[in-house]
Amino acid sequence: MKLLNKFSILVWACNIIISVLMIGLIASVYYYSILPGIIDADIDSAGVKKSTYRISHSLLSDNFMFERVIDKEAGIDTSRYYFSSLRNLYLIPISDSLALPAQKINRDLSSESSRLGGIVTKSITVSEQTDPLPVRFAAPALPLEKERYIELARSNVLYFLIVLLLAILILGLLRQFIAGLRSPVFFTRINAIYLYCTAALTLIAPFFIWVWSAFLRPDLFSEYRFEGASPVNFTPDISLALLFFGVILLVIAWCFDQGVKLQQEQELTI
Structure with missing residues (x-):
């Protein structure tokens, strides 16, 4: 299998994942709009x-x-x-x-x-x-009042929409970078920019998650104490994983950018 075909497979894989995420985004927007109707379902x-x-x-x-x-x-x-x-x-x-x-x-x-x-x-x-x-x-x-329930449920869907949008943007930029590697001359400034933008969005995501969890998402259980029970944290900390992945992408983007500069210097020398 040629190297060109391998990158083409990766591009198509990104296309499929982005399409699935787009369908999820559209479905979530529709669900956000009809959420109160679901709560007030008329039952005969x-x-x-x-x-x-x-x-x-x-x-x-x-x-x-x-x-x-x-x-x-x-x-x-x-x-x-x-x-x-x-x-x-x-x-x-x-x-x-x-x-x-x-x-x-x-x-x-x-x-x-x-x-x-x-x-x-x-x-x-x-x-x-x-x-x-x-x-x-x-x-x-x-237990919640109806108005508070709808408010929190909608904010939960809105948060999910933002996460999907970030994932689509990150994968879209990564897809453009991989597509650029199919060209015989892939050390270009535009490919470096795609990689820098991907790294930047990946590094922004953990801070967005932190802001949402710390300030925007209310801690409804902060006023409760449960006797005979101790809190357990089972939520996976994806923020650290995203931060680590973003730093790796940033280093790769910097190395790729240096490769672009070296190639330009060689062309000027020739």
């Missing part, structure tokens, strides 16, 4: 004696859940709004934790077969009753 409860209706969305470790409970015999028809987050996980002692009923799958008695390249599958699962498994980690659900 005629003839329904007991029902539970839930809608939730979870983006970037934050979860928002709308719940409507109908129990006509008890005279209940209420709507509730909850917020929980993986950023607010708590370790619960085994003696105080909940337990989930569980069944253990018997792999010896279970079977699975497929035909037509996996399009048609047939599976038989045999499970056996086992002891309930304790819940060691919990994410408390904080």
Whole structure:
């Protein structure tokens, strides 16, 4: 395979990823616009004696859940709004934790077969009753007023939109740089600029995440203390990874820029 074809494959891979991110961006804009309509979904409860209706969305470790409970015999028809987050996980002692009923799958008695390249599958699962498994980690659900719920849910979607936009810009600039490498003369100033811009956006992203987490995203659990539970941080710190990757890109961009200058000096010498 020629080197030219390898770079072409990378360009097409970037095109596919950018297209997927663009679809996600458009879908997120649409979801942002109809979010209040989803919360106020008109449920026809005629003839329904007991029902539970839930809608939730979870983006970037934050979860928002709308719940409507109908129990006509008890005279209940209420709507509730909850917020929980993986950023607010708590370790619960085994003696105080909940337990989930569980069944253990018997792999010896279970079977699975497929035909037509996996399009048609047939599976038989045999499970056996086992002891309930304790819940060691919990994410408390904080009840919210409807207006506050919609405000926070929309800000969560807006944050997700900005993250998608940053990812599209970074990949777009990287794609332009890789496309420039397909040319026989790839040590050019424009390619160095593409790499510098990619590094700059990658370095800006961690600071944006920090500003959002520290100042723009409210810490709803700061006024709560949970007895018999200790906070646990399970959120991966992608800021350091982005910062490290951005510094590497900046060094590569500087080296590439020096290569451009050396090539220009050689051309002037000749």
